[in-house]
Amino acid sequence: MNSFELVVPETAEEAVAALQALAPGEAAPIAGGTDLLIDVDEGRVAPRRVISLRRLPWKTLDWNAGALTVGSTLPLRSLEEDPQVRVSYPGLYQAVRAVGSVALRHRATLGGNLVRSAPASDLVPVLLSLDAEVDLVGPSGDRRVPVDRFVQASRRTDLRPGELVRSVYLPEARPSAFLWQRVRPSNDISQVAVAVAFSPAQRRWKVAVGGVTPRPTLLPEASDVLGSGRPTSSEVRRASEIAASRAAFVTDRRASEEYRRHLVATLLERAVGSAVNGGRFPA
Amino acid sequence: MTSPPLRFQVNGHPQHLANVPDSERLLDTLRWRLGLKGTKEGCRTGDCGACTVLVDDRTTLSCLTLTHEVDGAKLTTIETGPEDLVVTRVRAAFDRAGALQCGYCTPGFVMALAGLLKERGTAAAREELLDGLGGNLCRCTGYAAIVRAVDELRTEGP
Structure with missing residues (x-):
């Protein structure tokens, strides 16, 4: 296993200096460490120095x-x-x-x-x-x-x-919802995840999906179809169809592309319902 | 590389440790430096919960925690004596419910449940407790008896 030196700076300036003192890849910051230490064990990274952020006043x-x-x-x-x-x-x-x-x-x-x-x-x-x-x-x-x-x-x-x-x-408290589908409900990685939020200031919806490649993305067309307030059921259905057809799903070991397209439509409908009915939805 | 000596409270006793490598995991410190082998190594990737211990009364995956990062903490493991009333109660409930088969996952389950009870109090909802055990795997699939242990604890009162 890779062994490293741990430094524990007291200020952000010290942390930045410690990080900068070495070439990128030779120094890595650690917060919770739940990803970094697995990456170290599996040899994806091999830092010489790990910089602990635990004394910085950022747990706020x-x-x-x-x-x-x-x-x-x-x-x-x-x-x-x-x-x-x-x-x-x-x-x-x-x-x-x-x-x-x-x-x-x-x-x-x-x-x-x-x-x-x-x-x-x-x-x-x-x-x-x-x-x-x-x-x-x-x-x-x-x-x-x-x-x-x-x-x-x-x-x-x-x-x-x-x-x-x-x-x-x-920037703004928003009626919102997040729904996912997985093989195991706990401690697993989502095959598809859908986040929806309604901005009271902009009077618009924002729809984002996870489980797409190469990274989670916003779906502006699906968002726009939802309108400027409580969407009708046909608007929700239309947004789901757009999400299912446009999102950049691929087949991998967690799910097939086809299954993901099916899931995203269902999850989106439910998520909008949850955001609208979760209380505090503006009139 | 090693930093200055570490100080912990381990199962109620002060403990000083010198020469702990900076990259050492809490799991290895507990098992190999302190001889507390009740804490188990399962996956070492945070997926199985077998290494769960309490750090300042909060459930923590000791396989993904650097020992130096929790310097100064109160550590509680399955070996704790009756001074930890919650762990003692959970152990007794597992005993009464026969909530183990091979026993490998048991310390992790006991500590996870004890941590939830410390966080939530004994009035914690059943769903909350069962959901909170979602990070612990039992490969013997003795889950039914573990759920019985949870129910025992809830009916037993404070």
Whole structure:
């Protein structure tokens, strides 16, 4: 097994400097470690130095009116335990609950999930549907990137050398829902996942899917068909048809393309129903 | 590479550990350094729950946790004595329900359930507890008896 040196910086500046001091690939940040340590064991990465983010003040949840800033190293379990998250961001709550197991969520983080950028991530579709943005700190200062631009492909993001994810910004509480299909309900990877959210400010729906290649994506055409409020059942059906025909599904060991197209239509119909009936849907 | 000595509270006793490699997992520290072999290694990828222990009373996969990352924590394993009332109660419920066959997954199940009860209190809903055990696998498929142990705990009261 690869052995590495662990450094535990006290500030973001120290963490960035520690990361920058080595060539990319030689240094890796660790938050929960639930992906990184498997990658180390399986030889996908071999860092010489691992930089612990545990002393950085990023295990936070900050509300500002309806907007929410989630610190990148906050354990997912803390996010799901917050009663206001469940009410204001039901889709996010449902997606967090879908990740791994309780024990995994006590360590796994939102920042880690974003940087891992798994095609089957349950969190990325929801973040897309909520228009989430990623706040980064790095050697040339802070910057904010929409999740849609940050997440590129498996293990590939817009993160530049020396940069760290500090937090994720959710601009607006939205009626929303997240639904998935899997072989096993717990501790498994979704074959298809659907996130829907309605923006009260923009009066538009956002539909995103996971289980597509190469990464979870927004489906703008399906979103637009849902209209500017409570959709009719024919609008929902039309959106489902569009999602089933347009989403970039492929056949892999988890499911066939055909099965995924079938699933996405059903899950989308149910998710819109859940978002509309979940309370707080604007008149 | 090794960092400074670590301090833990392990099953109620203070423990100092020197020369622990930075990349060592909590699972290996518990089993091979402290001799606490009740905590099992199953998949080592976070899929089976056999290595579940409590870190500051929260269920944690010890195979995916660096020992140094939990420096200073209170660690609880299946070996804990009666000073941990919750683990003791869960162990007794598994015993009464006969909730084990080969026993390999049992420490993980007991710690996962104890952690949920510590988080949620004894008023936790049945679904919440069963859902919370979703990360633990039993290859003997002795799940029915494990569910009976959960029900025993719930009817027994605080």
